[in-house]
Amino acid sequence: MDLMTDTKIKISANHLNVFYGQKQALFDISLDINQNEVTALIGPSGCGKSTFIRCINRMNDVIDICRVEGEIKIDEKNIYEPGIDIVSLREKVGMVFQKPNPFPKSIYDNVCYGPKIHGIAESKDDLDAIVENSLKKAALWNEVKDRLQEPGTSLSGGQQQRLCIARAISVNPEVILMDEPCSALDPVATAKIEELIDELKQSFTIVIVTHSMSQAVRVSQKTGFFHLGKLIEVGTTEKIFKNPTNNMTQDYITGRFG
Amino acid sequence: MVRPLPIVRNEKMNLLIIIFIIAFSVTCFFFGKSQIKKIASINQFKPKALPHFYGFYLSLWCALPALLIVLLWTIFEPFIVKYFIISSLEQTSSENSEQLNLTYQKIKSFYLGTFGGSAPDAIKIGAAKYASFISIAQNAKIVLILTTVIGFLLIAFKKIKNNIHAREGVELIFKIVLIVSSVIAILTTAGIIFSLLLESIKFFSQINFFDFLFGLEWSPQKAFVRDASVALTAEQSKELGKAFGAIPLFAGTGFIALIAMSVAVPIGLFSAIYLAEYASPMLRKFGKPVIEILAGIPTVVYGFFAALTVGPLIKGVGDTFGLEVSSESALAAGLVMGVMIIPFVSSLSDDVINAVPQSLREGSYALGATKSETIRQVVLPAALPGIIGSILLAVSRAIGETMIVVMAAGLAANLTINPLDSTTTITTQIVMILVGDQEFTSAKTQAAFALGLTLFAVTLILNFIALRVVNKYREKYD
Amino acid sequence: MTKEQRLQKRYASEKRFKSYGIISICLALTFVALLVFKVLSEGSSAFVKTSIQLELNFDHKLLNTSKQPTKEEIEDIDFYDFTLQHILKVFPTSNRDEEKQLIKLFTSDFEFEVKKYFKANSDILNKVITLNITASSDLDQLHKGNYQRDIPENRRKISNFQLKIYDQLLEKKKINKVFNNYFFTNGDSRNPEIAGIGGSMLGSFFSILVCLIISFPIALLAAVYLEEFAPKNKFTDFIEININNLAAVPSIVFGLLGLGILLNVFELPRSTSLVGGITLALMTLPRIIIPCRASLKAVPPSIREAALAVGASKVQSVIHHVVPLAMPGTLSGTIIGLAQALGETAPLLLIGMVAFVVQVPGSPLDPSASLPVQVFLWSESAERGFVEKTSATIMVLLGFLIIMNSIAVYARQKFEKKWI
Secondary structure, eight states: OOOSSSSSSEEEEEEEEEEEEEEEEEEEEEEEEEESSSEEEETTTTTTHHHHHHHHHGGGGGGGEEEEEEEEHHHHHHTSSSSSSSSHHHEEEEEEEESSSOSHEEEEEEEEHHHHHHHHOSSSHHHHHHHHHHHHHOOOHHHHHHHSBBGGSSSSSHHHHHHHHHHTTOOSSOOOOOEEETSOOOOHHHHHHHHHHHHTTTTEEEEOOSSHHHHHHHHHHHEEEEEEEEEEEEEEHHHHHHHHHHHHHHOOOOSSSS | OOOOTTTHHHHHHHHHHHHHHHHHHHHHHHHHHHHHHHHHHTTTTOOOOOOHHHHHHHHHHHHHHHHHHHHHHHHHHHHHHHHHHHHHHHHOOOOOHHHHHHHHHHHHHHHTTTSSSOOHHHHHHHHHHHHHHHHHHHHHHHHHHHHHHHHHHHHHHHHHHTTTTHHHHHHHHHHHHHHHHHHHHHHHHHHHHHHHHHHHHHHHHHHHHHHHHHHHHHHHHHHTOOOOOOOOHHHHHHHHHHTTHHHHHHHEEEEEEHHHHHHHHHHHHHHHHHHIIIHHHHHHHHHHHHHHHHHHSOHHHHHIHHHHEEEEEHHHHHHHHTTOOOOOOHHHHHHHHHHHHHHHHHHHHHHHHHHHHHHHHHHHHHHHHOOOHIIIIIIIIHHHHHHHHHHHHHHHHHHHHHHHHHHHOOOOOOOOOOTOOOOOHHHHHHHHSSSOOOOOHHHHHHHHHHHHHHHHHHHHHHHHHHHHHHHHHHHHHH | HHHHHHHHHHHHHHHHHHHHHHHHHHHHHHHHHHHHHHHHHHHGGGGGGEEEEEEEEEOOTTSSSSSSHHHHHHHHOOOOHHHHHHHHSSSSSOHHHHHHHHHHHHHHHHHHHHHHHHOOOGTTOOEEEEEEBBOHHHHHHHHTOOSSSSSOOOOOOOOHHHHHHHHHHTTOEEEEEOOOTHHHHOOOOOGGGGGHHHHHHHHHHHHHHHHHHHHHHHHHHHHIIIIIIEEESSSHHHHHHHHHTTTTSSSSHHHHIIIIIITTTTTTOOOBHHHHHHHHHHHHHHHHHHHHHHHHSOOOOOHHHHHHHOOOHHHHHHHIIIHHHHHHHHHHHHHHHHHHHOOOOOOHTTTTTTTTSOOOOOOSBBBBOOHHHHHEEEEEEHOOOHHHHHHHHHHHHHHHHHHHHHHHHHHHHHHHHOOO
């Protein structure tokens, strides 16, 4: 339990150290993520935000030379314990990437891919319902409901990213990780997605890595500031941006560097 | 009596001429290089280029036109000699063109000393004419070459005296040489099409085109013993036409190719998938070249293995099960051919799979898919056009393969879908018809070229489609 | 199905899928291993030949010639009779049939071996020398263990009498295996024991030489033109399409081209390595042009610009700077193309390099066979003696290919610059 508010702690990182070969990328990170909140991770390029977020769904396993020490607990269970089923973990923790990466399939197939492999749907009608639901939640349904069989790649950039969000939602995760989801999009599309994030937090826990401080202010309730692999400061968004404790945080926010 | 001269004489003369041209032009090079300063001061100009360019200019102008003439002369001399001899024969003899051709061949072989038996007087007289022609031609050639060399040398020299920019001149010659070299590729294709078409047209003037394409019986030995000089009766002609039905060949080629692909595609594709997605970097580094070794083994070695090991093995296994297996089964040839084709499928597929962006894979992993699910449902569909392209190229290779089928498949032109039977292919027939003595006027020999034309056309179309497909795929991801 | 069950099923599927990949790779490798094993086990015996030791007394009286015979007198000596006398001395018989069988134990031209030795060593006159005479192919195969002894005589190639003699020779230790020099020096022959690949090796060598001389310069020049000088127009596209097509045309079509044009129209001499070389060159051209272009393309524009900036002309920048940098890739592509040409059989069959050629060719203008064609010819032979020779030829051929490909790979790795 987070003593400050009533919210439950969904994800908890404890003394996390991450190495790429000999090089250390994250130093002793300890951070709590609250349920049904949006937590933003900010910091200059290369400071380890993406590395951290990729640890939460063990995406770093894909990289051979990456080594993780420490623990990350989701719902009190350490996901780095031996014997943890990664496939099930990733069903629970979804991810949206920096550059939209819809599959070269139809819109419908993009969204129903997840449910299909996890066997979530029992019939075609179930599948249709899931697809419709996910697209609605991603605020994309009205735009594509008449052309579900068209390729996902035929959509605009912003629409593609919402499609990826719908895809992530389709398996009913508890957490959605977003790695700079708007950096490849124009301001209008960005605004749409930020709106979406605000709605989504009612159903999911969201962790978002962002380059834009204004975005962090707009969408998040909690913010963590990373620099050179270390977690410099973490707190409510209001506090971090109005009254940071650490000098480096202050410097970053006021634009002195990064 | 004409004493047959050895043929080497003509080649030796050519060699001497070429050596002379080269030696002369090298001399010109040194002359030009060393003398340019003097020449320039005599004629009162300042040379625009370094001395060695003047040397090159002179020597290239000497050598290249002359060498070109040597080449063209050597190529066209036989035509011209043949034309003259035959037209002089035409005046005195009543034979038709085919027979005249034969007579000409006999004259030539007598001249070369390869004529068997005693020759009739007409041949000996003809050979005497031939000999005198050859010697006139040779003398003319020498005169022409000398004139060319000296003539062009003088032209080049005059240009130098007029202060041309030697380096630009040399570079221009260089660029022309470059273009000519590139055109040779076109000439090769033209040569292929020309030689195939020429004989095929002769073939199709005797055999109906549709009888060839759609006929069900292939028995060219019927045409073999025929005397080319006797015209065909209508009935004989019809019967002949039926002997060249190529459907059994197409079927055999396709069937063996099918067997081969059913071996090569699964093994090649899965090898590629494993190496691209699962293998450690070390394994990937060694695995790919090792599989490429399969492509480097000469096909005659595969044929040897198929005929002497795999064939008998299959027959042995078949016999123990009571099946009737030919010793030259389509299965043996197809299996071994399939192994040979594995690297074609695996190499290209490997490239194509690696080209699929990593972001697609990560999108799939992030949804909780296993690696095999990702490969089957995301990566392979994305790579599909490229994989299909590689399969088409492999099929084209299988259809055109010769040695494995010559050594391991049979000559029996039967229509069968039983892999334990023997069947023949287009390439086998081409080899069987053309290896051994042939007369070029017989329909059998011409049939080989018609088959070759068909093969060329089919592989061309397949390659074209395959490249289009692969290029379209590349556009998507590059 | 519960979630658990479904998960297990998915993981099982994953394992199966992965194993397909491993099995595929293993199958491919097993095939290569089997092939190599068969060739090595069958072919290594071809490098030795069985020979029979025979004592010969080169007494001039036995040779039926004068005390100091002149060259002409030596030519007149009947070595066949001379040698036969000595054979009968060791195994005397008056039976004509047995005598024939005795002679059949030796190579069919055994008298030439004796004659050659005599002519080469003038000082052996009137001395007693022990010579190793090559055994016949049947005896050779028997000694190498390829013939069964315990089958009825009429199904054997060696008669009972010959077997008896063989056993006696074994006991007296007069049979041994020596290095088979004939394999490398002789041309083809009807008799397996003296057949060799000397002719076909030279035939291959000449063909590849002609191929190299023709294809390398033309390919290099064409690639330089297409990559550096050609304007981007329809004509250039046409040339490029042609080259890419030619690289994929089946090799037998080039054989037809050689037959139709080189032999028929240009009337070049049939069965010679010259024609073989030209045909192979036409086939190899595109296979050199393509890697050469790739190497040229890989040279960064900055090199060309630097050369131009110091005042070199375009031609000079290309010749002096770009081409040398592209050489490692070009040369390795050339060597690989030549290796492929070395292994080609079909085109050479069609232009006649499949003749039974006994004489080792002296120049590209002599008729010859090539190594792969020799494999083809011998593999079809019914005689047991040719089986090991076929495999041995394959060993030699593969040996050359391994060397060539290794040089190509090594050259590329050592000399190629990796542009960042």
